[in-house]
Amino acid sequence: MKKYIRCLAAVLLPNLLLITATQAQNLEQVRRLLATNECAGCSLSFAELSHAELSQANLEAANLKSANLMGANLEGANLEGANLEEANLVRANLEGANLEGANLKDAALCFATMSSGLSPCIRDVLPPPERVLPSFPHQR
Numbered sequence: 001m002k003k004y005i006r007c008l009a010a011v012l013l014p015n016l017l018l019i020t021a022t023q024a025q026n027l028e029q030v031r032r033l034l035a036t037n038e039c040a041g042c043s044l045s046f047a048e049l050s051h052a053e054l055s056q057a058n059l060e061a062a063n064l065k066s067a068n069l070m071g072a073n074l075e076g077a078n079l080e081g082a083n084l085e086e087a088n089l090v091r092a093n094l095e096g097a098n099l100e101g102a103n104l105k106d107a108a109l110c111f112a113t114m115s116s117g118l119s120p121c122i123r124d125v126l127p128p129p130e131r132v133l134p135s136f137p138h139q140r
Helices: 002-036
Strands: none
Touching: none
């Protein structure tokens, strides 16, 4: 049993240290962003930024994959080339934000405010693609 625990610890401990180091780096970059409104190229995946004041922030090429930006003010922010895949942007203010080349794949944009108006909640309106029934050719 002790041998099993030592073996398990040897496998898990390096991974836990890596996760902790990544979270510490991420936290430092979140602090930097909130203090300076500048974090171009930062790794902010899974960052907790709900209701953050980020108007005019420079987040060019930042990795915001799965970040929580619900209700955040990103008015006029530079998000050019940013990775916002699976990010929560529900009720975020994106008025005048530069989203050129940004990856918004699977991002939640329900009720986000954009230059084009209020974004509808497309996920609630349309069924997911895997639930759409296939169309069969008519049989004779």
